[in-house]
Amino acid sequence: MKFWILLITVLLFSSCGKNNINALTHTKVDFKSLPAEIKEYLRNPTEAQKDIQTMLLELPKGSKPNYRLETVKTWIGPWVAYEELIDINKNVSYKIDQGLPSPYIVFDDKLYVSDKHNIFTTVDDLDSVEFTCYELK
Numbered sequence: 001m002k003f004w005i006l007l008i009t010v011l012l013f014s015s016c017g018k019n020n021i022n023a024l025t026h027t028k029v030d031f032k033s034l035p036a037e038i039k040e041y042l043r044n045p046t047e048a049q050k051d052i053q054t055m056l057l058e059l060p061k062g063s064k065p066n067y068r069l070e071t072v073k074t075w076i077g078p079w080v081a082y083e084e085l086i087d088i089n090k091n092v093s094y095k096i097d098q099g100l101p102s103p104y105i106v107f108d109d110k111l112y113v114s115d116k117h118n119i120f121t122t123v124d125d126l127d128s129v130e131f132t133c134y135e136l137k
Helices: 002-016 036-043 045-050
Strands: 026-030 056-059 067-073 080-087 092-097 104-107 110-114 130-135
Touching: 036 056, 036 104, 056 067, 080 104
Parallel strands: 056 104
Antiparallel strands: 026 130, 067 080, 080 092, 104 110, 110 130
16 A cells, blocks of 8 residues: 555646646846847836736737646645646646746747736836746647
């Protein structure tokens, strides 16, 4: 009986990190090195104000969405375990650990995550923000 409990526990924990974004190829990018479309969007306050509560921003705006974001809750209680970024076309999902600053910006099959929380409301100088760029498979 102990063997089966151990086996199930190992299988559960070994499958948890398969699609974690931290396992993807990633690089640090400063604001000045971001693609022009992302910089333009973040610097345009009227456009950004519409999306201030959105956790996922897929650019360019107006195109058909290729990704969606789902919140995965913990087994017990009303807490969030992690966010799951799902590629609708390829049916591939990526685990985004709880605590990473949002919004998650997807552009050209790359995910950009800032190093600061609330970049639309609390950051005065966007040039000081650094992003991590993850290569989505």
